[in-house]
Amino acid sequence: MSMYRKLLVAVTIVAGNVFAGDSPNLGEAVTAAEIAVADYTVLPNGDGLPTGSGNAKNGAAVYAKHCLACHGDEGRDGLNDRLAGGHGTLLTDNPVRTVGSYWPYATTLFDYVRRAMPYTTPGSLTNDEIYAVAAYILFLNGLVAEDTNINSETLPSIKMPNSDKIVWQYRPE
Amino acid sequence: MTDIGDLPVAGNGLLNRRLFLQAGAAGAATIMTAQASAQDQPDSMRIPGAGMSESGAPSRYESELYRRAIASQPGTTGAGVSRTPLEHLDGIITPSRLHFERHHSGIPDIDPGRHRLIIHGLVKRPLSFSMDALARYPSVSRIQFLECSGNSGALLSAEPVQSGCGELHGLVSASEWGGVPLSALLAETGVTANARWIVASGADAAKMSRSVPLDKIMDDAIVALYQNGEPLRPANGYPMRLFLPGWEGNMSVKWLHTIKVVDQPAMTKDETSKYSDLQDDGDLQLFTFPMAVKSVITSPSPGLNLGSTGIYQVSGIAWSGAGRIRRVEVSADGGESWADAALDELVLPHCLTRFRSAWAWNGGPAVILSRATDEAGNVQPTRAAVLEGRAVGTFYHYNGIQAWQVNRDGSVNNVYV
Numbered sequence: 001m002s003m004y005r006k007l008l009v010a011v012t013i014v015a016g017n018v019f020a021g022d023s024p025n026l027g028e029a030v031t032a033a034e035i036a037v038a039d040y041t042v043l044p045n046g047d048g049l050p051t052g053s054g055n056a057k058n059g060a061a062v063y064a065k066h067c068l069a070c071h072g073d074e075g076r077d078g079l080n081d082r083l084a085g086g087h088g089t090l091l092t093d094n095p096v097r098t099v100g101s102y103w104p105y106a107t108t109l110f111d112y113v114r115r116a117m118p119y120t121t122p123g124s125l126t127n128d129e130i131y132a133v134a135a136y137i138l139f140l141n142g143l144v145a146e147d148t149n150i151n152s153e154t155l156p157s158i159k160m161p162n163s164d165k166i167v168w169q170y171r172p173e
Numbered sequence: 174m175t176d177i178g179d180l181p182v183a184g185n186g187l188l189n190r191r192l193f194l195q196a197g198a199a200g201a202a203t204i205m206t207a208q209a210s211a212q213d214q215p216d217s218m219r220i221p222g223a224g225m226s227e228s229g230a231p232s233r234y235e236s237e238l239y240r241r242a243i244a245s246q247p248g249t250t251g252a253g254v255s256r257t258p259l260e261h262l263d264g265i266i267t268p269s270r271l272h273f274e275r276h277h278s279g280i281p282d283i284d285p286g287r288h289r290l291i292i293h294g295l296v297k298r299p300l301s302f303s304m305d306a307l308a309r310y311p312s313v314s315r316i317q318f319l320e321c322s323g324n325s326g327a328l329l330s331a332e333p334v335q336s337g338c339g340e341l342h343g344l345v346s347a348s349e350w351g352g353v354p355l356s357a358l359l360a361e362t363g364v365t366a367n368a369r370w371i372v373a374s375g376a377d378a379a380k381m382s383r384s385v386p387l388d389k390i391m392d393d394a395i396v397a398l399y400q401n402g403e404p405l406r407p408a409n410g411y412p413m414r415l416f417l418p419g420w421e422g423n424m425s426v427k428w429l430h431t432i433k434v435v436d437q438p439a440m441t442k443d444e445t446s447k448y449s450d451l452q453d454d455g456d457l458q459l460f461t462f463p464m465a466v467k468s469v470i471t472s473p474s475p476g477l478n479l480g481s482t483g484i485y486q487v488s489g490i491a492w493s494g495a496g497r498i499r500r501v502e503v504s505a506d507g508g509e510s511w512a513d514a515a516l517d518e519l520v521l522p523h524c525l526t527r528f529r530s531a532w533a534w535n536g537g538p539a540v541i542l543s544r545a546t547d548e549a550g551n552v553q554p555t556r557a558a559v560l561e562g563r564a565v566g567t568f569y570h571y572n573g574i575q576a577w578q579v580n581r582d583g584s585v586n587n588v589y590v
Binding site: 023024025026027028029030034035038039040041042043044045047070079090091092093094095099102103104105107108111115116119122162165166167168169170172173 | 246298302439453
């Protein structure tokens with residue numbers, strides 16, 4: 001069934017089940033500016049990535065200042081999730097799951113850090129700083145060079161070691 | 174009355190499931206023959222009790238009604254879980270204050286007057302909805318479970334973890350969830366022909382986000398505003414949350430703020446790094462959405478010790494993301510033999526179903542189990558079957574049969590069979 005027909009069917013069902021009236025139609029128009037403030041989503045194809053850039057060299061400083069206290073020196077042995085290393089360990093008795101060993105998409109790093117990190121002050125980093133710290137975490141995992149420029153073009157093109165392994169357990173119609 | 178009830182229906186003392194109906198009537202008759210004597214009455218029957226109050230609380234004698242095993246990421250207080258004390262509850266509805274919690278950056282304090290739900294992306298008209306607006310939409314209300322897909326993860330440990338039922342399995346709860354079908358709001362925004370998924374994000378400090386297939390959204394997703402008849406509790410997403418019947422809890426994004434309609438999943442942290450299942454051949458399974466058929470005996474269970482020998486109720490909960498529970502079987506001999514448990518009257522789709530069996534404990538050691546079957550014919554697997562094919566350290570989506578060992582002294586503990 002096409003999504004259009006589905007929508008029609010769904011609306012009919014909803015209206016039919018509850019009261020046979022029309023929707024009150026109370027949604028208010030939102031401007032592009034309002035959406036821009038609220039939209040944090042980055043897709044694997046890079047859609048949603050903002051302008052800006054950074055490399056691991058500047059990222060090391062961002063990391064030291066904003067992340068190291070919780071995620072440890074070079075993304076290891078911190079209080080919170082380990083971010084680097086673990087390559088080749090996933091199928092051993094001591095699997096180490098990190099951004100480098102486990103994450104299938106590099107874009108997730110920008111999406112998540114921009115939303116939620118640093119844990120106590122999310123939203124405090126500039127886009128350049130987020131690109132830079134993402135570059136640094138990728139560098140710690142041997143996925144980019146120290147001076148690779150990470151931006152909306154390069155981030156989605158980074159091939160993550162685990163990306164070939166994903167299997168969708170659910171596929172929408 | 175004992176002729177039906179005493180009939181064993183499976184090994185090691187499982188009795189006919191109708192026993193309790195029979196016993197109830199007899200119990201009442203016995204009480205009515207006792208003589209009342211004023212002097213012997215307790216204070217509660219001689220002195221007027223306390224007055225009314227604006228909000229109720231449990232009896233002061235109920236000291237076990239609190240959430241268990243509260244744990245947060247190191248250095249944080251709001252990035253973690255608290256669990257429903259399943260073994261101290263009966264029926265199918267979880268009191269709202271005991272509903273399990275899983276937050277990723279604490280519980281936000283949101284002013285409903287300022288909060289908006291924004292729907293944008295691959296839509297014809299991006300729209301925002303206020304609380305006042307949503308209150309006017311035709312809504313639905315259904316009693317349904319919510320389970321974190323990390324529930325029961327402790328059962329992956331090589332040795333059985335010795336904890337209570339709620340500590341092990343208490344990341345499942347059930348409530349009456351009321352709200353507006355999301356399909357109605359999407360009908361208003363319209364979606365473009367290539368729309369396949371939505372990305373839902375919360376207004377918490379993590380902006381917690383999950384991708385959800387559009388077919389599920391159109392099918393039965395709601396923007397929930399009510400839980401058990403009152404506005405959502407802050408810990409459950411006040412003033413609004415996404416609610417996806419039967420699907421892994423993390424996807425029912427709390428404090429729902431934005432819905433972006435997209436053509437592909439966003440591959441967010443919580444659908445790739447977390448809530449994914451690595452297999453022993455290296456495959457990384459994503460998007461295991463419906464929660465698999467499952468049950469657990471809540472009583473007897475660790476901490477609820479048996480006393481004298483004789484008849485006990487074996488009671489528990491069963492649920493499935495595939496729909497209704499069709500059947501729950503109970504064993505008292507470690508799975509050698511099974512008998513159907515009685516299901517309480519309310520057997521609802523995507524809801525907890527309460528089951529009960531009668532069991533004559535002879536004082537010897539026993540291993541009690543429950544096994545649920547859902548209306549799609551899925552049968553709850555053994556622990557070994559769940560583990561098969563999984564890589565070490567993979568702990569989400571565990572639905573194995575739980576075995577409780579009843580010991581001679583009446584104590585109960587977690588055991589693998």
